[in-house]
Each structure stands twice: as C-alpha cells, then as structure tokens.
Amino acid sequence: MSSQITNWAGNVVFRAERVERPSSLDELRALVARSGKVRVLGSGHSFTRIADTPGVLVSLDGLPVGIEIDGDGAGVRVTGSVRYTELGPRPHWGKLFTIPAGTLRTRYERLPDFRKPARDLDPAGKFANEFVDEYVLSE
Missing domain, CATH: 3.30.43.10 (Uridine Diphospho-n-acetylenolpyruvylglucosamine Reductase, domain 2)
Known part of the structure; x- marks a missing residue:
C-alpha cells in the first residue's frame, strides 16, 4: 500500500x-x-x-x-x-449528540419563530443554560 x-x-x-x-x-x-x-x-x-x-x-x-x-x-x-446527514436528521433534544450548533439550527426551519416568544416568556433567562444559549437562542 x-x-x-x-x-x-x-x-x-x-x-x-x-x-x-x-x-x-x-x-x-x-x-x-x-x-x-x-x-x-x-x-x-x-x-x-x-x-x-x-x-x-x-x-x-x-x-x-x-x-x-x-x-x-x-x-x-x-x-x-x-449518508445519514443527507436525510436531515433531527437529534432527540434529551440525548447526547455531537452535531455542531450551526448545523443543528439549519435542521429546524421554524427555530427563528421560536426565539422571540422564548425570550419574551423568559426575559431573565431562568430556564436557559449554555447549551440553550448556543444551540437554540443564538443566531
């Protein structure tokens, strides 16, 4: 070889x-x-x-x-x-996964629609954490 x-x-x-x-x-x-x-x-x-x-x-x-x-x-x-990624899989939010945040966000086309009410209903971020900030709330 x-x-x-x-x-x-x-x-x-x-x-x-x-x-x-x-x-x-x-x-x-x-x-x-x-x-x-x-x-x-x-x-x-x-x-x-x-x-x-x-x-x-x-x-x-x-x-x-x-x-x-x-x-x-x-x-x-x-x-x-x-390849699995060609099927556009969405991981289970309660499980361990290794998809980068930017890639994950592309799999949820309505995620931008979720951000405003999430911020409005939790303005102090009491239910947020580093994961939610990186994967869900950041744009």
Whole structure:
C-alpha cells in the first residue's frame, strides 16, 4: 500500500490492501465475489477498527443514491451510498449528540419563530443554560 488509509481524524490506520469504489451494484457484486476479506468503509468516523480488514475496504460513495418513502410515510428505504446527514436528521433534544450548533439550527426551519416568544416568556433567562444559549437562542 503506497499511502495509509485512516479514519477521518487520522488516529486509526487501516491495514487494508486497497480501497475500492464501485459505481454500480454489478461492480460491487463482482468485487465481493472475487475478493477474500471485504469490509465496507462508511464515512470514516469510527474510532475503532470495526471496519478494518487485511483485505479490501469498499466505499459505497460511488453507488447510485436512492431514497424511497413508503406511501403512508411511516418508513423509508435508502441505498448504502446515502449518508445519514443527507436525510436531515433531527437529534432527540434529551440525548447526547455531537452535531455542531450551526448545523443543528439549519435542521429546524421554524427555530427563528421560536426565539422571540422564548425570550419574551423568559426575559431573565431562568430556564436557559449554555447549551440553550448556543444551540437554540443564538443566531
């Protein structure tokens, strides 16, 4: 291997012999059929060796993107090349999440409408904290 393959932070070095980027399902099928060990390399955000292999790492980035929403809107099917962030997820406010404040604010189109009444109803900021200030109230 001429250059190292690492996670996005560069602190995990994978030992794969190469990375393949098929552009169709047929290419992916052929690659898997002719290869020994194969692992799919996601977005590279893992801090463990879960995607590591001595064989071939496969990136699905080149595959066609497909998103299908069920007729009743209760479910969705996505292809392997769709990244979670492309779906515009909104994290649960009561859970730990690592989305930067600026990115999070773009996911809530009506957040600006919430700021004025929030400030009017809590002018002293009794219910605010650093998190609320950064993620909700700041513009």
